[in-house]
Amino acid sequence: MPALFDLDNTLIDRLDAFRRWTAEFASERGLGKGAACWMVELDANGSVPMETFFELVRERFRLPEPAGELWRAYRARLPHLVSCRAEVLAGLDRLRSAGWAVGVVTNGMADNQTGKLERTGLASRLDGWAISGAEGVSKPDVRLFEIGARRCGASPAAGGWMVGDDR
Ligand SMILES: [Mg+2]
Structure with missing residues:
Protein backbone atom coordinates (compact mmCIF):
# COMPACT_ATOMS: atom_id res chain seq x y z
CA MET A 1 0.00 0.00 0.00
CA ARG A 14 10.03 25.27 1.93
CA LEU A 15 9.37 28.51 3.84
CA ASP A 16 12.80 28.40 5.45
CA ALA A 17 14.47 27.82 2.06
CA PHE A 18 12.38 30.59 0.50
CA ARG A 19 13.39 33.05 3.25
CA ARG A 20 17.03 32.21 2.67
CA TRP A 21 16.59 32.73 -1.06
CA THR A 22 14.99 36.17 -0.58
CA ALA A 23 17.86 37.29 1.68
CA GLU A 24 20.43 36.07 -0.82
CA PHE A 25 18.64 37.58 -3.84
CA ALA A 26 18.10 40.94 -2.12
CA SER A 27 21.74 41.12 -1.09
CA GLU A 28 23.14 40.10 -4.50
CA ARG A 29 20.94 42.62 -6.27
CA GLY A 30 21.35 45.40 -3.70
CA LEU A 31 17.58 45.69 -3.37
CA GLY A 32 17.74 47.52 -0.06
CA LYS A 33 16.29 47.13 3.37
CA GLY A 34 12.90 45.53 3.58
CA ALA A 35 13.11 43.86 0.15
CA ALA A 36 13.47 40.33 1.52
CA CYS A 37 10.50 40.79 3.89
CA TRP A 38 8.43 42.26 1.07
CA MET A 39 9.08 39.18 -1.07
CA VAL A 40 8.25 36.78 1.77
CA GLU A 41 4.94 38.60 2.29
CA LEU A 42 4.17 38.70 -1.42
CA ASP A 43 4.78 34.94 -1.74
CA ALA A 44 2.29 34.29 1.09
CA ASN A 45 3.81 30.89 1.79
CA GLY A 46 3.69 29.76 -1.81
CA SER A 47 0.10 30.75 -2.49
CA VAL A 48 0.93 33.20 -5.31
CA PRO A 49 1.82 31.64 -8.69
CA MET A 50 5.57 32.08 -9.19
CA GLU A 51 5.03 33.58 -12.63
CA THR A 52 3.02 36.38 -11.00
CA PHE A 53 5.49 36.64 -8.13
CA PHE A 54 8.41 37.29 -10.47
CA GLU A 55 6.43 39.78 -12.60
CA LEU A 56 5.77 41.80 -9.45
CA VAL A 57 9.34 41.47 -8.17
CA ARG A 58 10.69 42.62 -11.53
CA GLU A 59 8.34 45.60 -11.59
CA ARG A 60 8.98 46.68 -8.01
CA PHE A 61 12.78 46.52 -8.20
CA ARG A 62 13.03 47.53 -11.89
CA LEU A 63 15.02 44.45 -12.80
CA PRO A 64 16.19 44.15 -16.42
CA GLU A 65 15.59 40.40 -16.96
CA PRO A 66 12.24 39.00 -18.06
CA ALA A 67 10.24 37.44 -15.21
CA GLY A 68 10.65 34.01 -16.81
CA GLU A 69 14.40 34.28 -16.55
CA LEU A 70 14.26 35.31 -12.87
CA TRP A 71 11.98 32.36 -12.19
CA ARG A 72 14.32 29.93 -13.97
CA ALA A 73 17.29 31.17 -11.92
CA TYR A 74 15.23 30.78 -8.74
CA ARG A 75 14.36 27.18 -9.63
CA ALA A 76 18.00 26.39 -10.24
CA ARG A 77 19.02 27.87 -6.88
CA LEU A 78 16.26 26.78 -4.50
CA PRO A 79 17.20 23.07 -4.42
CA HIS A 80 20.56 24.15 -2.93
CA LEU A 81 18.81 25.90 -0.04
CA VAL A 82 16.48 23.10 1.08
CA SER A 83 17.25 20.28 3.44
MG1 LIG B 1 2.86 21.66 0.91
Missing part, protein backbone atom coordinates in the same frame (compact mmCIF):
# COMPACT_ATOMS: atom_id res chain seq x y z
CA PRO A 2 1.38 3.45 -0.86
CA ALA A 3 2.12 6.22 1.63
CA LEU A 4 2.29 9.35 -0.50
CA PHE A 5 3.68 12.63 0.83
CA ASP A 6 3.48 16.23 -0.24
CA LEU A 7 6.93 17.81 -0.58
CA ASP A 8 6.89 21.54 0.27
CA ASN A 9 6.29 22.25 3.94
CA THR A 10 5.62 18.56 4.57
CA LEU A 11 8.89 16.66 3.99
CA ILE A 12 10.97 19.81 3.57
CA ASP A 13 10.73 23.30 5.08
CA CYS A 84 15.37 17.35 4.88
CA ARG A 85 15.70 16.57 8.58
CA ALA A 86 17.50 13.32 9.40
CA GLU A 87 14.48 12.19 11.46
CA VAL A 88 12.24 12.55 8.41
CA LEU A 89 14.60 10.52 6.21
CA ALA A 90 14.85 7.85 8.91
CA GLY A 91 11.06 7.80 9.26
CA LEU A 92 10.64 7.16 5.53
CA ASP A 93 13.19 4.34 5.74
CA ARG A 94 11.20 2.79 8.59
CA LEU A 95 7.98 2.99 6.60
CA ARG A 96 9.61 1.21 3.66
CA SER A 97 11.09 -1.43 5.95
CA ALA A 98 7.59 -2.02 7.28
CA GLY A 99 6.39 -2.77 3.76
CA TRP A 100 4.92 0.54 2.65
CA ALA A 101 5.58 1.91 -0.83
CA VAL A 102 6.70 5.49 -0.18
CA GLY A 103 6.24 8.28 -2.71
CA VAL A 104 5.91 12.02 -3.22
CA VAL A 105 3.07 13.81 -4.99
CA THR A 106 3.85 17.48 -5.45
CA ASN A 107 2.65 20.52 -7.37
CA GLY A 108 5.46 22.49 -8.96
CA MET A 109 7.91 22.72 -11.81
CA ALA A 110 9.79 19.54 -12.69
CA ASP A 111 13.31 21.04 -12.50
CA ASN A 112 12.76 22.67 -9.09
CA GLN A 113 10.98 19.72 -7.46
CA THR A 114 13.34 17.09 -8.90
CA GLY A 115 16.30 19.18 -7.75
CA LYS A 116 14.87 19.32 -4.22
CA LEU A 117 14.28 15.55 -4.14
CA GLU A 118 17.83 14.87 -5.27
CA ARG A 119 19.62 17.45 -3.11
CA THR A 120 17.85 16.42 0.09
CA GLY A 121 18.54 12.69 -0.26
CA LEU A 122 14.82 11.98 -0.63
CA ALA A 123 15.06 10.69 -4.22
CA SER A 124 17.09 7.64 -3.23
CA ARG A 125 14.62 6.77 -0.46
CA LEU A 126 11.42 6.94 -2.47
CA ASP A 127 9.76 4.28 -4.59
CA GLY A 128 8.50 6.96 -6.95
CA TRP A 129 7.09 10.45 -7.35
CA ALA A 130 4.70 12.52 -9.43
CA ILE A 131 5.33 16.22 -10.14
CA SER A 132 2.46 18.28 -11.57
CA GLY A 133 4.73 20.24 -13.93
CA ALA A 134 5.96 17.01 -15.51
CA GLU A 135 2.57 15.29 -15.69
CA GLY A 136 0.36 18.15 -16.85
CA VAL A 137 -2.11 17.64 -14.00
CA SER A 138 -2.08 19.20 -10.51
CA LYS A 139 -3.35 18.34 -7.05
CA PRO A 140 -6.15 18.13 -6.02
CA ASP A 141 -6.91 16.33 -9.31
CA VAL A 142 -7.08 12.64 -8.41
CA ARG A 143 -5.07 11.71 -11.52
CA LEU A 144 -1.84 13.04 -10.00
CA PHE A 145 -2.31 10.82 -6.92
CA GLU A 146 -2.98 7.84 -9.20
CA ILE A 147 0.23 8.52 -11.14
CA GLY A 148 2.13 8.76 -7.82
CA ALA A 149 0.70 5.44 -6.62
CA ARG A 150 1.54 3.69 -9.89
CA ARG A 151 5.10 5.07 -9.82
CA CYS A 152 5.43 3.38 -6.44
CA GLY A 153 4.35 0.11 -7.99
CA ALA A 154 0.94 0.22 -6.33
CA SER A 155 -2.54 0.05 -7.77
CA PRO A 156 -4.46 3.28 -7.05
CA ALA A 157 -7.55 1.14 -6.45
CA ALA A 158 -5.83 -0.59 -3.53
CA GLY A 159 -6.07 2.57 -1.39
CA GLY A 160 -3.33 4.15 0.68
CA TRP A 161 -2.50 7.38 2.47
CA MET A 162 -1.73 10.91 1.35
CA VAL A 163 0.03 13.13 3.88
CA GLY A 164 0.36 16.87 3.37
CA ASP A 165 0.13 20.31 4.91
CA ASP A 166 -2.18 21.87 2.37
CA ARG A 167 -2.31 20.86 -1.29
